[in-house]
Amino acid sequence: QQQVKQSPQSLIVQKGGISIINCAYENTAFDYFPWYQQFPGKGPALLIAIRPDVSEKKEGRFTISFNKSAKQFSLHIMDSQPGDSATYFCAASINNFNKFYFGSGTKLNVKP
Amino acid sequence: ETGVTQSPTHLIKTRGQQVTLRCSSQSGHNTVSWYQQALGQGPQFIFQYYREEENGRGNFPPRFSGLQFPNYSSELNVNALELDDSALYLCASSGQGHGELFFGEGSRLTVL
Numbered sequence: 001q002q003q004v005k006q007s008p009q010s011l012i013v014q015k016g017g018i019s020i021i022n023c024a025y026e027n028t029a030f031d032y033f034p035w036y037q038q039f040p041g042k043g044p045a046l047l048i049a050i051r052p053d054v055s056e057k058k059e060g061r062f063t064i065s066f067n068k069s070a071k072q073f074s075l076h077i078m079d080s081q082p083g084d085s086a087t088y089f090c091a092a093s094i095n096n097f098n099k100f101y102f103g104s105g106t107k108l109n110v111k112p
Numbered sequence: 113e114t115g116v117t118q119s120p121t122h123l124i125k126t127r128g129q130q131v132t133l134r135c136s137s138q139s140g141h142n143t144v145s146w147y148q149q150a151l152g153q154g155p156q157f158i159f160q161y162y163r164e165e166e167n168g169r170g171n172f173p174p175r176f177s178g179l180q181f182p183n184y185s186s187e188l189n190v191n192a193l194e195l196d197d198s199a200l201y202l203c204a205s206s207g208q209g210h211g212e213l214f215f216g217e218g219s220r221l222t223v224l
Contacts, residue, residue: 006154032211043116043202043215044155089154097211098145098168102154 003027004092006103014111019077021106023090026071030092035064035075036102038087047088048075080110116205116216124222125193133188133219135203143167144186145213146178149200161186190221198223 006023013019023033034049050057050064050073057064063076077084090103117136125131137144143162147155157170161180175191184205190197200220204213 004154034211041217043204043217044213045215046212049211091154093211097206098143098160098162099157099170100145100155100213102147102156104154105152 002104003101004090004103006090006106008106009104010107010109012109012111013080015080015082017080017110019075019080019084019108019110021075021088021090021108022072023074023103024070024072025092025101027092027094028071029094030101032093032097033064033066033073034091034093034100035062036089036091038089038105044089077108080108082110082112084108085110116203116214118201118203118216118219120219121217122220122222124224126224127193127195129193129223130189130191131193131221133190133201133203133221135186135188135205135216137184137186137203137205138214141205141207141214142184143206144180144184145204145206146186146188147202147204147215148172149202149218151199155202158188193223195223197221 035047036044037047038044048062061078066073087105091100093100145160146158149155159169160167164180177189180186200218202218204215
């Protein structure tokens with residue numbers, strides 16, 4: 001059973017547009033929700049993370065929206081740039097961080 | 113500050129063989145986690161080591177084993193390789209109790 005479900009699988013956005021990636025989870029014990037960015041040939045790198053006590057977190061052009069009652073969270077990339085073209089993974093873990101559950105990934109292509 | 117380094121970067125094995133993958137953690141990190149990333153999928157947790165002890169394990173058979181050394185570097189060993197073991201194996205280090213995983217670039221294993 002997949003603990004974290006991610007959609008869409010792929011996404012094409014024009015430069016300057018907004019990219020939105022969604023994730024849903026079942027386990028209400030999850031209390032840390034990071035987003036990772038992965039470029040080809042590289043390992044994932046932390047982009048932004050949120051805890052369920054807040055509904056939104058913004059860092060530059062990247063925003064996480066969190067809906068605890070719906071058990072959903074999403075990544076918004078404002079003013080998307082070609083350099084944002086990468087695969088994005090949502091993830092979730094429980095308070096001791098020893099195990100992260102990753103979504104299946106979204107391949108983002110930002111067209112110039 | 114030295115990041116997470118993994119070796120080898122690529123390797124090819126045949127079914128039934130054994131493989132050892134190596135990881136040097138980021139300076140100051142005492143926790144190492146291993147993940148398997150199949151093509152087009154998100155990383156899946158294999159296990160984590162903290163101060164040379166296994167600190168959590170995912171849904172992987174016992175032929176996946178690991179070690180952590182006093183300098184916090186780590187090895188992943190896989191015995192009796194199967195075709196489905198073909199994947200990118202990612203090592204991530206972190207400080208104990210800290211949420212951010214710092215990933216290496218991975219070791220890509222192909223089993224023929």
